[in-house]
Amino acid sequence: MVxxxxxxxxxxxxxxLILALVICxxxxxxxxxxxxxxxIVDHKTVVGVKDGVAKTILLIMPDGTVIIKxxxxxxxxxxxxxxxxxxxxxxxxxxxxxxxxxxxxxxxxGDLLNNLAPGETLAYIVxxxxxxxxxxxxxVKFEITRINPLKISKIVEIxx
Numbered sequence: 001m002v003x004x005x006x007x008x009x010x011x012x013x014x015x016x017l018i019l020a021l022v023i024c025x026x027x028x029x030x031x032x033x034x035x036x037x038x039x040i041v042d043h044k045t046v047v048g049v050k051d052g053v054a055k056t057i058l059l060i061m062p063d064g065t066v067i068i069k070x071x072x073x074x075x076x077x078x079x080x081x082x083x084x085x086x087x088x089x090x091x092x093x094x095x096x097x098x099x100x101x102x103x104x105x106x107x108x109x110g111d112l113l114n115n116l117a118p119g120e121t122l123a124y125i126v127x128x129x130x131x132x133x134x135x136x137x138x139x140v141k142f143e144i145t146r147i148n149p150l151k152i153s154k155i156v157e158i159x160x
Contacts, residue, residue, distance in 0.1 A: 034143035034153060035113055039105035041138045042121055044131060046085065048096030057092060057099070062136055070095065084132045101131040103152070105140065113149040125151040135160060 044060040048070070059067045068074040076091045085101065092099045102123040110118045124144070126134065130152060134140055139159040142152045 031147045032145050034145050035111075035149075036109075036141060036143050036156060037105070037107055037111050038109045038139070038141045039107040041134050041136055041140055042104040042106050043136065044104070044134070045102045045123065046092070046131075047100050047102065048092060049098040049100070050096050055096075057096070060136060064136055085128055086132060089128065099128070101126050101128055103131065103134050105142075108139075111144075111149075113144060113146060122150075127152075130155055133158060 043062050046057045046059075047054050048057045049055075055070065057068070057070045057073055059069070061067065068077065072095055073088070073091060076094075077088050089099070103126045104121050104123045106121045107116050107118055110116050110120070111122065114122055116122055124142075133155065135158075137160075141156040141158075143154040143156060144151065145153055
């Protein structure tokens, strides 16, 4: 009788562990499974964080104009042809503890995770590497996840 009860407890424990594993895996897949968005790059922004305060450093407008909003950075890069973030990265890090980039994308497909309809624009956080790859006016297809729906996790395709 004791052995039979022990076997039932082991079976119940095993089933409970399997069920918990399936639930954890399902939640993981739900939050990390990517959603693909397609859109057109509208404009780009570089933001610096210093003493816990975020400040727009520069904007690259739809017509390609670069607007430098930080006077210190402006003095260092005055007259330089800013064709990539890589060229001024060391200057930015002189003034800011953290630098991050956003790319504003006018969605063609919409974005269900951020409740956007086709034609609406949202600034997505993007790595410095991807910032230079994404040109103004380019058609881009990228992935985001529920765990961080405001950050581009992967660039799928870029058409200039």
